Amino acid sequence: MPNSKWTTSNIPDQCDRTVIITGANSGIGFEAAKALAEKNAEVILAVRNQTKGDAAAANIQADFPKAKLEVRLLNLADLASVKSFAKQFTADYKQLYLLINNAGIMIPPYGKTVDGFESQFGTNHLGHFALTAQLFDLLKSTPESRIVNVSSSAHKMGKLNFDDLNWENSRYSAWKAYGDSKIANLYFTYELSRQIQVAGHDVMAVAAHPGLTASNLAKGAGMKFINTIFAQNGSMGALPTLMAATEPTAKSGDYFGPSGISEWRGYPKLVTSNKLSHDMDIAARLWKLSQELTGVKFEV
Ligand SMILES: NC(=O)c1ccc[n+]([C@@H]2O[C@H](COP(=O)([O-])OP(=O)(O)OC[C@H]3O[C@@H](n4cnc5c(N)ncnc54)[C@H](OP(=O)(O)O)[C@@H]3O)[C@@H](O)[C@H]2O)c1
Numbered sequence: 001m002p003n004s005k006w007t008t009s010n011i012p013d014q015c016d017r018t019v020i021i022t023g024a025n026s027g028i029g030f031e032a033a034k035a036l037a038e039k040n041a042e043v044i045l046a047v048r049n050q051t052k053g054d055a056a057a058a059n060i061q062a063d064f065p066k067a068k069l070e071v072r073l074l075n076l077a078d079l080a081s082v083k084s085f086a087k088q089f090t091a092d093y094k095q096l097y098l099l100i101n102n103a104g105i106m107i108p109p110y111g112k113t114v115d116g117f118e119s120q121f122g123t124n125h126l127g128h129f130a131l132t133a134q135l136f137d138l139l140k141s142t143p144e145s146r147i148v149n150v151s152s153s154a155h156k157m158g159k160l161n162f163d164d165l166n167w168e169n170s171r172y173s174a175w176k177a178y179g180d181s182k183i184a185n186l187y188f189t190y191e192l193s194r195q196i197q198v199a200g201h202d203v204m205a206v207a208a209h210p211g212l213t214a215s216n217l218a219k220g221a222g223m224k225f226i227n228t229i230f231a232q233n234g235s236m237g238a239l240p241t242l243m244a245a246t247e248p249t250a251k252s253g254d255y256f257g258p259s260g261i262s263e264w265r266g267y268p269k270l271v272t273s274n275k276l277s278h279d280m281d282i283a284a285r286l287w288k289l290s291q292e293l294t295g296v297k298f299e300v
Contacts, residue, residue: 005267006239011246014041018096019245020089020135022046022074022128023103025056027215028150031238032100032245034060037067039246041098046074046085048103076103076127077113079294086134095142096135098245101128101185102150106217107174110167117293118166120174124181129188129290133298139203146204147192148244151185151255153209153263156274158183160282162289184286186255186273191283193253195300204252207273208244211258211265213237232258232265240268 019036023029024045037043037060047053053071060067072089075081089096104124113122132139132147139145157179164170167177185207192205214231217223231237240256250256255273260266276282291298 006243006247006269007267008035008038008235008239008242011035011039011242012248014039014097014246017041017098018044018093019098019100020044020046020096021100021102022076022131025049025052027217027234028210028213028238028241029100029102030056030059031234032102032241033069034063035235035238035242036098036245037069038064040066040068042068042070044089045069045071046103047071048073048075048077048081074131075114076131077119077123079115079127079130079296082127082130083134083296086131089135090138093138096138096145097142098146098148099132099135099139100148100150100241100245101132102148102241103128104150104181104217106178109174110172112166115294116166118177120177120181121165121184124178125184125188126290126294128185129298130294130296132188132192133291133294133296136203136298136300140201143202144204145202146206146245147189148241149185149189149205149207150241151189151207151209151273152178152182153211153257154179155183155186155209155277159276160184160286162285165289183277186277187279187283187286188290189255190253190278191280191287192300194280194283196252199300201300204250206244206250206252206254206256208240208256208268209263209271210237210240211260211263230264236265236267243268
């Protein structure tokens with residue numbers, strides 16, 4: 001596995017590969033979409049705002065006129081939207097090589113998704129769980145396909161409280177809820193990877209985190225200051241995701257992040273998530289509960 005200075009020049013040609021990236025209109029998702037389009041993938045920008053999606057696609061097309069791009073509407077905070085996206089995509093496409101579950105929200109004021117889930121857990125985890133489940137048949141039937149879940153170092157703040165996942169009986173901590181949603185991304189990745197291996201499918205489930213990357217994610221004054229001083233730019237921040245998505249030596253269950261101090265910045269490499277994120281009982285419990293909450297059966 002190459003471990004220093006992995007860049008977009010390491011990405012093999014992605015010709016004939018169809019890729020979905022959630023939240024591709026800005027930040028890391030946008031940079032990943034641009035890099036994969038440059039490598040000839042057909043990129044579906046799955047976004048919640050058509051105007052922003054069209055602008056992002058036009059931006060990429062301006063740099064790469066031959067880019068194959070499509071903008072499709074997907075609101076991860078609304079399970080009906082997730083279902084309709086997956087249904088339409090499955091009707092229109094015969095293969096899906098890569099699904100990048102990138103979209104996310106961070107530390108918003110307390111709120112709920114359309115279906116009544118705490119907004120970060122609902123959007124960052126449950127929305128992507130339901131999306132992946134409903135696209136899995138297509139992924140399964142596409143040789144060497146991959147699912148990349150974008151987590152965060154903030155997973156280290158996460159510890160799921162199964163008695164009150166929607167924070168209805170506890171004082172809301174937006175940071176803790178963000179950490180919960182990001183450790184959920186890892187439980188999902190590792191449990192999915194285990195189940196895929198048992199079933200013997202030709203699908204890989206991997207995770208990545210971008211370190212500290214300047215983006216639209218946190219717009220508060222404190223974060224603006226941190227972004228200006230410490231954060232890397234979006235194209236560097238997208239590299240761990242791109243490495244997870246395309247590196248030929250990657251293995252299912254791998255986790256990629258920046259190689260610098262505290263994994264804040266730098267070229268990507270294989271990293272490890274914390275011990276709690278590897279708890280198989282919690283992962284299995286979350287899987288079962290995610291099916292119940294979303295009403296989506298996920299049989300690998
Ligand atoms: N930036 C960092 O330092 C950092 C660190 C660790 C992890 N991450 C993770 O990296 C991922 C990408 O974040 P980013 O930094 O690139 O932030 P960003 O620029 O804010 O991008 C987030 C994307 O997610 C989309 N999104 C939010 N809610 C959505 C919903 N309900 N349905 C569909 N799309 C939705 C946003 O759409 P709109 O433009 O319409 O809002 C946007 O396109 C996230 O999962 C985040 O947790 C980022």
